[in-house]
Amino acid sequence: MIGSRSPLHRIALTALLWAVALLFLIPLLWMISSSLKSNYQIFEIPPRWIPNPPRWENYREALTVLPFHTYILNTAVISTLTIIGHLLSCTLIAYAFARLRARGRDVLFVVMLATMMLPYPVTMVPLYVLFQRLGWINTFLPLTVPAFLGSPFYIFLLRQFFLGIPRDFEDAARMDGANLLQILWQIMLPLALPAMATVAIFTFQASWNDFLAPLIYLQKPDLYTVTLGLQFFRSTYTTNWALLMAASLVTVLPVVVVFFMAQRYFIEGITLSGIKS
Numbered sequence: 001m002i003g004s005r006s007p008l009h010r011i012a013l014t015a016l017l018w019a020v021a022l023l024f025l026i027p028l029l030w031m032i033s034s035s036l037k038s039n040y041q042i043f044e045i046p047p048r049w050i051p052n053p054p055r056w057e058n059y060r061e062a063l064t065v066l067p068f069h070t071y072i073l074n075t076a077v078i079s080t081l082t083i084i085g086h087l088l089s090c091t092l093i094a095y096a097f098a099r100l101r102a103r104g105r106d107v108l109f110v111v112m113l114a115t116m117m118l119p120y121p122v123t124m125v126p127l128y129v130l131f132q133r134l135g136w137i138n139t140f141l142p143l144t145v146p147a148f149l150g151s152p153f154y155i156f157l158l159r160q161f162f163l164g165i166p167r168d169f170e171d172a173a174r175m176d177g178a179n180l181l182q183i184l185w186q187i188m189l190p191l192a193l194p195a196m197a198t199v200a201i202f203t204f205q206a207s208w209n210d211f212l213a214p215l216i217y218l219q220k221p222d223l224y225t226v227t228l229g230l231q232f233f234r235s236t237y238t239t240n241w242a243l244l245m246a247a248s249l250v251t252v253l254p255v256v257v258v259f260f261m262a263q264r265y266f267i268e269g270i271t272l273s274g275i276k277s
Contacts, residue, residue, distance in 0.1 A: 029049075030049075031249055032245075032249060033048075035059070035248075036051040036055055037054075037055060037242055038055055038242060039240055058242050059246045061243055062233075062244070062247040063247065063250065066247075068226070068247060068251075070222060070224075071224050071225055072226055072251070074140075074224065076254075078143050079208050081147070082143070082204075083200050083204055083207070084147075085146075085149075086151055086199055086200075087196055087200060088148065089149060090154040091158055091189070091192070093150050093155050094154075095184055095188060097109050097155065097159045098158075098159045099170070112152050120212070124216070128216060128217075131217065137219070138217070138218060138219055138220050142213070142216075142217040143207075143213055143217060154202070157195060157198065157199060158195050158196070158199065161192055161194075161195035162192065165192070169187050169191070170187065170188075201258060201259060205259075208226070208251075209227065209255070210225070210227065211228070214228050215228060215231075229251075233247055
C-alpha cells in the first residue's frame with residue numbers, strides 16, 4: 001500500500017518521476033533555448049543552453065516573414081468546427097448505442113469498431129476522389145464535414161461513459177414527462193462533461209497538429225494551416241533554424257494551454273470511461 005511505504009521509497013519514486021518528466025521535456029527546453037539564439041549559436045559545440053544574449057526579436061521576425069496570423073486563424077476555424085462536429089455527432093450516436101434498444105444494435109457497434117482497423121492510407125485516395133467530385137478541394141469542407149458524421153474512437157469513449165451512468169436518472173426524468181432529447185440534454189450531458197472534455201481535447205490536438213490532410217486538400221497558401229506554414233517556412237528558410245524554432249514554439253502553445261486548462265476533466269474522463277462497462 002502507498003501509505004505503508006517508507007519515506008526513502010517515496011523520495012526515490014518522486015526522483016524517478018522527475019527524471020522521466022525531464023527527459024520528455026528536453027526537446028521542448030531545447031526548442032525554447034534555440035528560439036532565443038542566433039542561428040550560429042544553435043550549432044555550437046559544446047551546446048549552449050542559455051542564450052547570450054537572448055534574441056527576442058526572433059519571434060517578431062518569425063511571425064512576420066510569413067503570414068502566420070492567417071495560418072493560426074485557419075487552424076483555429078478548422079479545429080473549432082471539428083470539435084463541434086465530433087461533440088454533436090459522437091454524443092448522439094454514443095447515447096443511442098448505450099441506451100436505446102434496437103435489433104442489430106450490437107452488430108452495428110462491432111462493425112463501427114471494425115472500421116478503426118482501416119488505416120488512413122487505404123481510404124485516402126477514395127476520399128480525395130469523392131471530395132474532388134464534390135468540388136471541395138481547396139476548401140475547409142474535407143477537414144470539417146467528416147467530423148459531423150462521427151468518429152468510432154470517440155463514440156466508443158462516450159458510450160463507455162454513458163453505460164456507467166445509473167438508469168435511475170433517466171427513469172426519474174421519464175416519470176416527470178421528459179422525452180428522449182430532454183433526458184439527453186438536461187440529464188446525461190451535464191454528467192458526461194468529463195468525457196466530452198476528453199473528446200474535445202483529443203479532437204483539438206489532432207486537428208491542430210494534423211499535417212497530412214491539409215497537405216492533401218489545401219493547395220492555396222492563404223488556406224494553409226500552422227503545420228503547412230511550418231513546412232513551407234522550413235522549405236523556404238532552410239538555414240534559419242532560430243526563426244523556425246520560434247515559430248514552432250508559438251504554434252505549440254495553444255495545445256499546451258488548452259490541455260492545462262482542461263486537465264482535470266481530461267484525466268477524469270479517461271479514468272471513468274476506461275473503468276466503466
